[in-house]
Amino acid sequence: MNFLRSFPCVPLAAPTTSAQTGLRTLSSSAVVCGRDKYFKISKYARPIDTTVYQAGDDVPRQTIPADGHKYPKYAYEPMFFKRQNRGLYAGLQRRASNLCSESGNKTKSFHLPNVVKAKLWSETLNKLVCTRVSTTLLRNVDREGGIDNYLLKEKPARVKTIGIKGWQLKYDILKQKELNERSQGSDVPIYHILESGKKITATKEKLLELLFPYVYRENYEPISQKSYLRDHSWLTMEELVVKLEERGFDFSEITV
Amino acid sequence: MKSTSFKCTCIISQHSPGHVLACTSCSRICSLIQFHLFQIDSHLKFPNTNEINQNLKHTIPFYLTAEQSFSWLIQSTLSKCHVTSLLLFFSKLQTSLRPISITSTMSFKTAAKRGQFDLDRYVGNLRVKTYKEFAKHSRLPTIPAPIPTLRKDERLIGEAPIVAGDLAYIVSGKHKGKISRVLLYTRDNDTVLLNEVTKNVVIPKQYWAANQTSHVLEYPVPIPRKFVRLAAKEKDEKGNVSYVVAEDLVFKEKYYDDRLKRWVPRRFVKHHENIEIPWPSPMSEPKDDQYSTLTEDVYNKTHELQTVAKSPFPKSVLNELRNPYSKFKKRELTEGQARRLNAPQMPLSVEQKIYLAKKAQTPVKKLEPLSEEAKDLIGSRMAEHLAKIKNPLLLKHLEAVSQKTTPEFQRVLNEIEGKQD
Structure with a gap:
């Protein structure tokens, strides 16, 4: 992988050479390095209730939240490795593999993502966001140029990998942006x-x-x-x- | 997992005629024991409370459930309380220490049930042994031992084949061949008490019945039902008495028996279904007592609807009659509830707004019917292609395929037509 990274950025629009030299693979691999791994998440997420309730409807089975929902519902919450709900894990989850002995006995072993505590500066919120993050996320944030840009990217893969914590932060940021835009040129915030x-x-x-x-x-x-x-x-x-x-x-x- | 136990400390004080029991944490349990002590006291009139205090320590820490204390209460009241039995009571309390462990999700009631004694959890010989051990406390040692109760799933369901007042023929044991009247049939342990199978029992004077004159009493011995068969007396025209013994019975259609005041099935001897064995009359007529309702009270109409304008029930009763919280009742969302259920929407990002604005500008694609020129072109191309085909089977196949329309194609056609309308 590393040697692929060292290649200079190859322009995609080179149809004549790509077919012969396999440049296309090279160039796409360079993209792969920063790709969000979301395939597992979309597989193991439960569908969310998107019904818009109105007065006069039948009372649904679910409990009615006393103070209402504070954040929009997140459609890609995985059913396991729930700690990722509390941090920014960039879609990384626990992986499993088998240690295979010479005689063929398989021993399950599990690999947790590399998780560290981090304080990330949010430009919009104008504060530090202190969470557990995976080191992959730190790299992604660097590449995107800040936590705000990372969270606000609208690619499906990004939406799937930011997790609940990221989704809520995103909502806060977007709300703050709306507020900032509204109160432009004013000393006090305009609601x-x-x-x-x-x-x-x-x-x-x-x-x-x-x-x-x-x-x-x-x-x-x-x-x-x-x-x-x-x-x-x-x-x-x-x-x-x-x-x-x-x-x-x-x-x-x-x-x- | 959180484990808690209830520690009660009993303090026996001397200042009152009875013995006051104080509890540091749990009043319910101690009140039962208090009741127990008062019972003893009123019964026996201790001359000197110091007698207890010398033997007992002032404080007795123990763990027990309310049910446990209650069972001890019953047992010791049966075995004639005196100071030694009271001491026994407390020593038993101390030996039967049982801390109650409660998990966070468990109610106290459930937790208290967990380690409790339940005979249904014992099987086989252990069940018999445990039952006998417990039965010891509830009877005099001279009285014949009761037969252990059956498990709930082993008990007889439905109409009992033998009832009090029937004749029973004993088929096995010491009394084999005897025909005797049934005094009682117990479903719990499937046994019968017979008139003629008794044992002489010595009864202490304090347990004598109202009209008892002797220490020796004939006490019926329980016999399992499998050792007896239902018998019936038969008298022929000459006056000769003979008995019919039924190995097994069959129940047939029900009738209302006026003596028993209920619906009962007719019973016949199995494989000899012309022989009916009628149900016996009840051994004793039911008597009225202070709690029974008089017949005239039953027929007396005490409530009558006077007017439709006024409800016959007070308003506060209506909610009890029609449960407003019933899960079978359909309820509707209020405005506030509906709003609380709806989660907010994620605001659109700048890119999304730009994309939607652009999309709004581009005109919507309209589906229109093919023009005559296009139809001609397609027709000529198809004719050219068909002219090249020589295989008649393929032509037939293409003809058949052309008759079919896919749903998607149909939808497009409908859309075009609908737009034209």
Whole structure:
């Protein structure tokens, strides 16, 4: 493999020579070095539930999460070697082989991926991500130029090998990117843009807090914070803004 | 695996007429023992509580389950409590130490059952031995030993072939050839008690029955059912009495027996099915006592629906009658539940957005019917090709193939037609 790496990058568009000298194999092998190994993962992943539930549907068998799902569902979670859910393993799993004696007795032996602890700097999140990683991932991250680029690559192989941890980081990064894009040219982060063009600088939690006194007053009996959140915490930013607008809320303090 | 045990410390204090039992951790177990001690006390009236305290240590640490303590309670109350039996009780408690191990996923009830005594776990001779060992505590030594109970799967199912009041012919043993009346049939150990198979037993005065006058009592000995056969008395026209002994029985259609107040099958002698052996009348008529419901109460109508406007039940009872949490009830998702079940979507990356924007710009491919020119061209090419073929079989084959349409081809055709509509 190493001697293949030492070859200079051969241009792919050389149809005349490739057939004769086998250059094509050489050039593709150079690509193989950085290829994500995902074949096992796609084989051993369970299908996820992609049903979009609506009010009035039958209650499904699965338990309803109390606070809802925080992250999107990941379709390539393998059914074994679960520690890869907690780190960035680049799709590496435990491999098995047989030690074969001269008399033909086979002894199973297992090979774990080379895993180290690492702190990776995320440009978008502006913080260190401390996880266990496989050394293969460190090489891949170097090649991609940072953990963000590594995670945000959209090739199917990359999506399959980043694992749950990577998938969640990816979601965080993309959300942060959206936020950054929205609040460009502003000193404070902008969480929502109203139809009128005004930009809301309050988080969803803050909006919920602002709505609470209105809902409290509307109810005949006093309601607790808990029951209020049970009925309102799942509302989207847009819906909360609409609710506040209906009640004549003055947005001047939380808009730019 | 987490292992815990319940350590109870009994403290016998002297300040009360009874003996107060205090427990450091588990009140339930100790309350039973307390009850036990009170029973002893009320029964015997200890002259001096110091007598116990001298013999017992002040604190007795032991491990036991509630069931264990309860069984000891019964046993020792049967064997006439006095101080020595009480001491025995505590010494037995100490010998039967059994720590209860509970795994994190196991309920206390399940854990407590794990190491408990269960006769069904013993088989063969060990079962008999264990049963006898346990039965010792529940009877006087002079009373004949009971026969071990059968395992649940070995027990007789369905109608009992022999009941109290029947005649039984003994086929084996010391009393072989006797015909006697059955006093009791026990399903648990498949035995019968017979009127004439008894043993003289000496009974201490404290165990005498209400109208007993002698220390010696005739006590029936249990006989396994396999050693007896059902017998029936027969009287002919001349008044001669003869007996019919049934080796085996067959049960036939059921009828309502007014004496027994229930539906019972008719029983016949096997292979002589013209001989019916009627069920005996019950040995004793059921008597009314303080707990029995009177006949007039049964027929008395105590509740009547007065109006449809008002519910006959209080509102709070309705949920108990119709379980709102039943798993058979279909329930619908609320808005909040539906939202919580739906996971958020992964935002699109820049590349994906660009790709989708480009895709939106490119016009959608439209399927249109072939033009006349194209049809002509295809027709002429096909005719050329067919003209070259000389083999009639191949031509036939091509003809047959041309009649067939694949689903995909059909779908495209439909799409074209549908678009034209």
